[in-house]
Amino acid sequence: MEQLALFGGPKAxxxxxxxxxxxxxKDVEAVTExxxxxxxxxxxxxxxxxxxxxxxxxxxxEYAVGVCNxxxxxxxxxxxxxxxxxxxxxxxAVTFIGTAGAITGVGxxxxxxxxxxxxxxxxxxxxxxxxxxxxxxxMVVHYGGYPPDMDAIGEVVxxxxxMLLEDCAHAHGGEWRGRRLGTFGAAGAFSxxxxxxxxxxxxxxxxxxxxxxxxxxxxxxxxxxxxxxxxYEHFVLASNYRMPxxxxxxLLSQFERLPETVATxxxxxxxxxxxxxxxxxxxxxxxxxxxxQRGYYFYVIRYQPEAFPGVSRxxxxxxxxxxxxxxxxxxxxxxxxxxxxxxxxLEPLYPPGTVLPNYQALELPVAERFCYQEQITIPHSVxxxxxxxxxxxxxxxxxxxxxxxxxx
Numbered sequence: 509m510e511q512l513a514l515f516g517g518p519k520a521x522x523x524x525x526x527x528x529x530x531x532x533x534k535d536v537e538a539v540t541e542x543x544x545x546x547x548x549x550x551x552x553x554x555x556x557x558x559x560x561x562x563x564x565x566x567x568x569x570e571y572a573v574g575v576c577n578x579x580x581x582x583x584x585x586x587x588x589x590x591x592x593x594x595x596x597x598x599x600x601a602v603t604f605i606g607t608a609g610a611i612t613g614v615g616x617x618x619x620x621x622x623x624x625x626x627x628x629x630x631x632x633x634x635x636x637x638x639x640x641x642x643x644x645x646x647m648v649v650h651y652g653g654y655p656p657d658m659d660a661i662g663e664v665v666x667x668x669x670x671m672l673l674e675d676c677a678h679a680h681g682g683e684w685r686g687r688r689l690g691t692f693g694a695a696g697a698f699s700x701x702x703x704x705x706x707x708x709x710x711x712x713x714x715x716x717x718x719x720x721x722x723x724x725x726x727x728x729x730x731x732x733x734x735x736x737x738x739x740y741e742h743f744v745l746a747s748n749y750r751m752p753x754x755x756x757x758x759l760l761s762q763f764e765r766l767p768e769t770v771a772t773x774x775x776x777x778x779x780x781x782x783x784x785x786x787x788x789x790x791x792x793x794x795x796x797x798x799x800x801q802r803g804y805y806f807y808v809i810r811y812q813p814e815a816f817p818g819v820s821r822x823x824x825x826x827x828x829x830x831x832x833x834x835x836x837x838x839x840x841x842x843x844x845x846x847x848x849x850x851x852x853x854l855e856p857l858y859p860p861g862t863v864l865p866n867y868q869a870l871e872l873p874v875a876e877r878f879c880y881q882e883q884i885t886i887p888h889s890v891x892x893x894x895x896x897x898x899x900x901x902x903x904x905x906x907x908x909x910x911x912x913x914x915x916x
Contacts, residue, residue, distance in 0.1 A: 509910060509911060510907060510911075511911075512827055512830065512831070512907070512908065512911045512914060512915075513827075513830040513831045513832070514826065514827045514830040514831075514915075515914070519830070519831050519832040519904075520831040520832065520833075520900070520903050520904035520907045521831055521832035521833050521900045521901065521903065521904045522832060523832075523897075523900060524832070525834060525887075525889050525890040525892070525893050525897055526889055526892045526893055527889070528703070528707070528887075528888075528889035528892065529702055529707035529762070530765075530892075532761075534761055534764075535758060535761045535762060537761075538555075538757045538758060538760065538761035539754055539757050539758050539761075541757065542555055542753055542754050542756075542757035543754065545753075546753060547752070547753050547754065548750075548752070548753055549574070549735075549750055549751060549752070549753045549756060550730075550735060550736070550750075551736075552736060554753055554756065555753050555756035555757040555760055556574045556750075556751045556752075556753055556755075556756030557756075558756070558760055559574060559751075559756045559759050559760040559763065560572040560573065560574050560713070562760065562763055563698075563713055563715070563763065564715055566681070566688075566763075566766070566767075567688045567689075567690050567691065567696070567698075567715050568687065568688040568691055569688070569690065569691050569696070569715035569716060569717055570716070570717045570719070570722070571715065571716050571717070571718075571719070571721075571722035571725075572713050572714065572715045572716075573713065573714045573722065573725045573726055573729050574711070574712070574713055574729075574750070574751035574756060575711070575712045575713065575714065575729060575749040575750065575751055576710060576711065576712065576749055576750065576751055576752070577699065577701065577710045577711060577712050578606060578677045578697065578698065578699020578700070578701060578704075578711075578712040579606035579609055579610050579613075579699075579712070580610075580712055580749045581697035581698060581699065581712030581713055581714050581749075582606065582607065582610030582611075582647070582673065582675060582697040582712075583609075583610040583613045583614055583749075584697075584714055584725055584728055584729060584749050585610075585673050585694070585695040585696075585697050585714045585716075585721075585725065586610060586611065586613075586614045586616065586645065586673065587614055587724070587725075587728050588695065588714070588716075588721045588722075588724040588725035588728060589645065589671050589673065589694045589695060589721055590644075590671070591611075591614055591616050591644055591645050591671070592614075592615070592616070592644075593614065593615025593616065593859075594615065594616070594617065594642070594862065595616045595617070595642060595643070595644040595645065596616065596617045596618075596619045596640060596642040596643040596644065597611045597616045597617070597618060597619065597643070597644065597645045597646070597647055597673075598619045598620075598621050598635060598638060598639065598643060598645070598646045598647070599611065599618055599619070599620060599621065599630075599646075599647045599648075599649065599675075599843075600620070600621055600623065600629060600630040600648070600649050600651070600656075600875075601620045601621065601622060601623065601842040601843055601844055601872045601875035602623055602628060602629075602649075602651055602838070602839075602842060602843070602875050602878060602879065603649040603651060603675065603839070603843055604677070604839055604843075605839075605843060605846060605848065606677075606699075607647060607649055607675050607843070608843055608848075610647075610697075611647070612854075612857050615857075615858070616644075616645075617642070617858075617862075617864060617865070618865075619638055619640075619643065619865060620638075620842070620843065620844045620865075620867075620870060620872060621634050621635045621638055621872075622634040622872035622873070622874050622875050623872070623874040623875045623878060624656060624657065624874070625874050626794050627654065627656060627657065627793065627794065627796075628651060628654070628793065628808065628810070628874075628878055629648070629649065629650070629651050629654060629655060629656035629657075630648050630649070630656040630661065631656075631874070632656070632657055632660035632661050632663070632664050634872075635661065635664050636664050639664075639668050639670070643668070643670060644670060644671060645670055645671040645672070645673060645694075646661070646664075646665050646670050646671070646672050646673070646693075647672075647673045647674075647675055648661055648672065648673075648674055648675065648693075649674075649675040649677075649678075650674065650675065650676055650678055650679035650682055650689055650803070651678060651808075652678050652793075652804065652805050652806045652807070652808045652838075652885065653678045653679045653680075653682055653705075653802055653803040653804040653805050653806075653888075654793050654799070654802065654808065655679070655682065655684050655689055655799060658684045658685075658692055658798075659798070662692060665693070671693065671694045672692060672693025672694060673693055673694060673695055673696070673697065674689060674690050674692060674693055674695070674696040674697065675697055676689050676690045676696045676697060676698045676715075676803075677697070677698060677699035677701075677704065677805070678704075678705075678803065678804070678805030678806075679698075679803035679805075680698065680704070680705045680706045680766060680770070680803045681705075681766060681767070681770040681801060681803045682799075682801055682802055682803030683799070683800040683801035684798055684799060684800070685798050685800060686800045689803065690715045691715065691716075691717055694716065694718055694721055695714055695715065695716040695718070695721055695725075696714070696715045696716070697712065697713070697714055697715075698712055698713040698714075698715065699711070699712050700712060700713070700755075700759055703805075703887070704805065705766075705769065705770070705773070705803060705804060705805060705888050706759065706762060706763060706766050707762060708755045708758050708759040708762065709755065709758070710755065711751055711755045711756075711759055712751075713751075727743060727744060727746065728744065728746040728747070728749070729746075729748075729749045729750055730746075730748065730749075730750060731746050731747065731748050732744040732745060732746040769892055770801070770803065770804075772891065772892055772894050773802070773804040773888055773891035773892060774801065774802055774804075775894060775895055776890075776891040776892075776893065776894050776895055776897060776898040777802055777804060777807055777891055777898075779895045779898040779899065779902075780792065780807055780886075780891075780898045780901060780902065781795060783898070783899075783902035783905075784809065784902070784905070787905065787906065787909055788815050789811070789812045789814075789815025789816055789909070790809050790810070790811060790812070790815075790884075790905065790909070791809065791810040791812060792807075792808070792809055792810075793808050793810075804888040804891055805887075805888055806838070806885040806886055806887050806888055807885065807886040807888070807890070807891060808838075808883065808884070808885055809883075809884040809885075809886070810878065810882040810883070810884075811824055811881070811882050811883070811884050812882070813881055813882075816912050817916075818916040819912055819915045819916055820881075821837070821881050821882060821883070821884065822837070823915050824884070824908065824912075824915070825837065825884060827908045827911075827915055828884075828904060828905065828908050831904040831907060831908060832904060833886065833890075833901055833904045833905070834886065834887055834889070834890055835884055835885065835886050836884075836885050836887075837879075837883050837884065837885065838879070838883045838885045839879075840879065841879050841880070842872060842875045842876055842879050844867045844870050844872075849867040849868075850867075850868070851864075851868075854867075886901065
């Protein structure tokens with residue numbers, strides 16, 4: 509039996525995954541061209557405008573509004589949808605803090621929902637239990653690129669007369685029943701931060717098929733002034749969320765390779781799922797025929813500590829990392845356990861007398877088990893290496909599993 513790399517043996521995965529983000533000469537030329545032109549998107553035919561049109565078409569949306577980052581996209585979408593201070597917005601407990609930050613940014617109140625035991629994404633059943641009379645919207649998160657049960661979530665949202673916003677920061681190109689994620693509710697919000705599967709350093713996008721939401725988002729995006737309108741007539745008081753022109757140029761160039769990389773990640777993800785199905789104690793997210801295309805931010809594995817007595821998830825991660833596999837534990841903890849949700853940090857964001865949930869008393873067992881004991885994530889940059897890289901990951905995982913007794 510080959511010695512684990514953790515104890516001095518050779519790495520099972522000797523070849524590093526592709527560097528991300530990838531930069532080509534075409535990217536450099538695109539940014540250089542923008543540098544020699546106008547630097548702000550406030551002119552007809554700007555690079556940002558071109559990227560908005562291309563991305564909207566790809567995501568099967570009628571409208572797209574480019575913004576400065578993914579959190580701004582969610583915040584702008586909530587405002588454009590009509591979410592107001594004091595409204596409750598329901599969101600999953602397993603997500604990045606920007607999801608909740610967008611809610612507090614518009615003065616609304618985050619209400620956390622537990623995970624579906626199989627999918628890890630938002631549970632439709634727990635969502636139903638937590639809807640109150642103050643709720644106006646639900647924000648689903650396609651965590652790692654994997655959607656919740658959009659049929660069940662959609663039914664609950666419609667029955668309660670709520671609005672739906674999709675956090676698609678991880679889900680570029682993802683589909684449910686052949687329809688692109690981001691188009692199931694009032695709006696979808698995307699991120700183009702440098703680690704994302706479509707990267708521009710920063711940047712975000714609001715997509716929608718609702719003309720009213722699109723018009724409101726465009727107005728709020730540009731300090732209350734219609735883009736392209738001369739003079740300084742502002743129709744609402746608003747901030748400046750605009751995407752910079754240099755970012756638009758880079759993203760427009762990077763976007764040309766998105767369909768290819770989505771297909772490559774899909775093939776690698778399928779191979780990982782097939783290989784992990786042959787190993788006990790390591791559960792990939794379920795294969796669901798309704799997920800007709802996967803967008804990926806990371807590949808998620810659920811470590812089952814009962815199958816490996818005496819070896820914690822963190823110890824397993826340590827050994828797998830030593831074998832050369834980039835891996836981690838996602839965001840580490842359910843979002844409501846972050847210090848940001850302690851009363852002393854949260855209360856200054858709201859008017860005196862605002863009734864907030866007791867986040868410290870909240871217990872969501874599925875989310876907590878997943879975050880603290882199960883979650884293993886492999887970044888999408890590994891999947892960009894295709895099926896050969898997936899085979900290398902599987903070889904490393906198999907080596908650790910075969911040597912599991914040595915980790916106790």
